[in-house]
Amino acid sequence: MTPILAIDTSAAHCAAALRLEGRVPARVEPMAKGQAERLMPFLEDLLADEGLGWRDLAAIGVGCGPGNFTGLRIGVSAARGLALGLGIPAVGVSGFEAAAHGLPRPLTVALPAPRAHLWTQRLTGDGAEPPALLAAAEAGEVVHGPDAEALVRAIAEIAALRAATPQPRPAPLYVRPADAAPPRDPAPVLIG
Amino acid sequence: MTELTILGIESSCDDSAAAVLREDGAGARVLSSVVRGQAELHEAFGGVVPEIAARAHAEVLDHCVEAALSEAGLGLADLDGIAVTAGPGLIGGVLSGVMLAKGLSAATGLPLIGVNHLAGHALTPRLTDGLEFPYLLLLVSGGHCQFLMVEDEATFRRLGGTIDDAPGEAFDKTARLLGLPQPGGPAVEAEAREGDAGRIRLPRPLLDRPGCDMSFSGLKTALLRARDAEMAEAGGLTRAARADLAAGFQQAVVEILTEKTRRALALYLEAAPERPAFAVAGGVAANGPIRAALQGLCAEAGVAFSAPPLALCTDNAAMIAFAGLARLRAGEADGLDLSARPRWPLDAAAAPMIGSGRKGAKA
Numbered sequence: 001m002t003p004i005l006a007i008d009t010s011a012a013h014c015a016a017a018l019r020l021e022g023r024v025p026a027r028v029e030p031m032a033k034g035q036a037e038r039l040m041p042f043l044e045d046l047l048a049d050e051g052l053g054w055r056d057l058a059a060i061g062v063g064c065g066p067g068n069f070t071g072l073r074i075g076v077s078a079a080r081g082l083a084l085g086l087g088i089p090a091v092g093v094s095g096f097e098a099a100a101h102g103l104p105r106p107l108t109v110a111l112p113a114p115r116a117h118l119w120t121q122r123l124t125g126d127g128a129e130p131p132a133l134l135a136a137a138e139a140g141e142v143v144h145g146p147d148a149e150a151l152v153r154a155i156a157e158i159a160a161l162r163a164a165t166p167q168p169r170p171a172p173l174y175v176r177p178a179d180a181a182p183p184r185d186p187a188p189v190l191i192g
Numbered sequence: 193m194t195e196l197t198i199l200g201i202e203s204s205c206d207d208s209a210a211a212v213l214r215e216d217g218a219g220a221r222v223l224s225s226v227v228r229g230q231a232e233l234h235e236a237f238g239g240v241v242p243e244i245a246a247r248a249h250a251e252v253l254d255h256c257v258e259a260a261l262s263e264a265g266l267g268l269a270d271l272d273g274i275a276v277t278a279g280p281g282l283i284g285g286v287l288s289g290v291m292l293a294k295g296l297s298a299a300t301g302l303p304l305i306g307v308n309h310l311a312g313h314a315l316t317p318r319l320t321d322g323l324e325f326p327y328l329l330l331l332v333s334g335g336h337c338q339f340l341m342v343e344d345e346a347t348f349r350r351l352g353g354t355i356d357d358a359p360g361e362a363f364d365k366t367a368r369l370l371g372l373p374q375p376g377g378p379a380v381e382a383e384a385r386e387g388d389a390g391r392i393r394l395p396r397p398l399l400d401r402p403g404c405d406m407s408f409s410g411l412k413t414a415l416l417r418a419r420d421a422e423m424a425e426a427g428g429l430t431r432a433a434r435a436d437l438a439a440g441f442q443q444a445v446v447e448i449l450t451e452k453t454r455r456a457l458a459l460y461l462e463a464a465p466e467r468p469a470f471a472v473a474g475g476v477a478a479n480g481p482i483r484a485a486l487q488g489l490c491a492e493a494g495v496a497f498s499a500p501p502l503a504l505c506t507d508n509a510a511m512i513a514f515a516g517l518a519r520l521r522a523g524e525a526d527g528l529d530l531s532a533r534p535r536w537p538l539d540a541a542a543a544p545m546i547g548s549g550r551k552g553a554k555a
Contacts, residue, residue, distance in 0.1 A: 036287055040294050040528035054298050069243065070284060073250045077288045080254045081295020085268060171251050178247060183238030187371040188419065191428035 006156035009075035010067030019156040028148045061159025064092040065173045066119040072172035091159040092170030096121040101154035196272045200513025203249040203289035204281025206230040209509035210256035212264035224263035225510040246284025275516020278306030279533030286532040303525035305516040310538045312511035317471035320500040328460040333474030334360030339456040345518035350539040352404025362408040387435030389443035450485045469496040475506045
């Protein structure tokens with residue numbers, strides 16, 4: 001299925017790939033902030049360079065993380081808006097699946113997490129164990145995997161494989177529950 | 193007037209909302225207004241948790257848009273524009289709404305219109321009651337409390353506002369301190385009906401100062417102290433003391449809002465509006481005694497009183513569509529680089545009241 005636009009804003013970048021007949025042009029723009037402002041013009045540029053417009057797209061792939069929570073929501077929300085507006089499927093692809101694309105399984109994938117931690121997930125033949133958050137020091141030997149450009153290309157390829165069958169809407173893969181504590185002031189003891 | 197149909201999207205706090213509004217020569221009509229609240233997600237935490245809110249918006253908003261279109265019996269092709277709250281508010285939620293709207297706008301080629309959430313509230317009395325400019329608005333909710341003189345669709349003059357918390361937040365806190373359920377507004381109001389508002393005297397911060405500014409933070413602390421004193425005396429919180437505390441708290445809020453509204457009305461009337469009108473919007477406007485006191489004040493002053501129906505008074509997307517329509521008619525639209533803004537004062541000329549730090553004024 002072509003063309004498929006893949007989007008990834010799960011780390012400090014805007015990344016995109018376009019799966020066309022026989023090739024997958026991709027680009028990555030590193031940025032510490034401003035993904036929300038930059039993402040759509042960035043995607044438009046990529047499409048325009050191939051002589052394409054939004055309405056030429058057959059499907060959208062989006063990186064669901066894990067990664068920066070805000071970045072995940074930026075990419076996923078844009079993908080869901082595009083999918084609804086264009087009437088085409090949007091496919092969520094986890095960073096674990098993207099990193100493992102084309103590699104023999106079983107395989108444990110580790111992705112960088114904040115504060116010297118790693119997001120990890122063991123991918124088996126056709127399934128996966130639940131993802132986890134692990135201190136980098138406990139992870140043992142880690143082989144460096146694909147870079148951001150290769151990852152967003154893999155998202156496009158995986159989206160192409162899945163887009164033909166109905167898919168759940170993309171949702172961020174947070175791994176961690178939201179930081180929230182119950183209120184500090186306990187309820188009073190009622191008498192009488 | 194050409195007929196225009198616009199989609200509105202709202203996600204600045206704990207309500208995910210979408211609405212379709214149509215305006216023609218006969219006026220503006222809300223064709224659909226879908227609001228999915230998150231109260232149960234936040235209940236255990238005694239207040240809105242920004243990360244929980246953001247997570248919910250990202251996975252609910254597009255469903256709201258589909259539901260709003262379906263209820264209106266329309267498709268995206270029937271629209272003339274897409275309006276979205278671009279701030280102020282909890283940034284995670286605002287970002288989700290803005291990115292969804294950008295995706296929809298890019299896909300359809302429809303103009304993207306970023307709307308100030310406060311302008312949505314401020315213009316609602318025109319949608320619901322056809323108020324003429326200039327009118328005075330008190331926006332009073334869980335996140336906001338300010339007096340705005342609404343001069344036209346884009347000119348809002350702030351006459352005063354809270355320098356710390358919003359009253360809705362104080363109602364929620366009061367409910368927690370008294371062991372009442374959330375949201376605190378209705379619970380405290382119901383409890384106050386059983387109590388004696390005169391027995392426990394709570395302070396009225398800033399009431400002795402001139403101007404229209406307000407403060408509710410000290411009131412929360414005073415309530416905590418008064419509760420602890422009652423509990424120390426009785427060995428726990430008696431039902432009667434709880435009702436008296438709720439009544440005393442509500443009475444303090446009523447008196448602060450009434451007196452400050454009296455002053456704001458005086459300032460507003462200096463502008464000699466032809467048909468003077470006052471409107472109250474925001475969730476706290478649902479409080480019976482507050483509404484009654486403001487209504488009485490307006491009757492005294494010879495000013496028409498209006499309070500939009502609750503569904504358009506609390507957060508909703510119809511008001512965002514309506515405010516967006518005014519921008520669309522004025523030929524304004526935003527690019528796909530539209531920013532989501534956590535802080536965005538309506539009246540940029542007024543001195544900042546809250547958060548005058550590096551990030552700019554919050555309100």
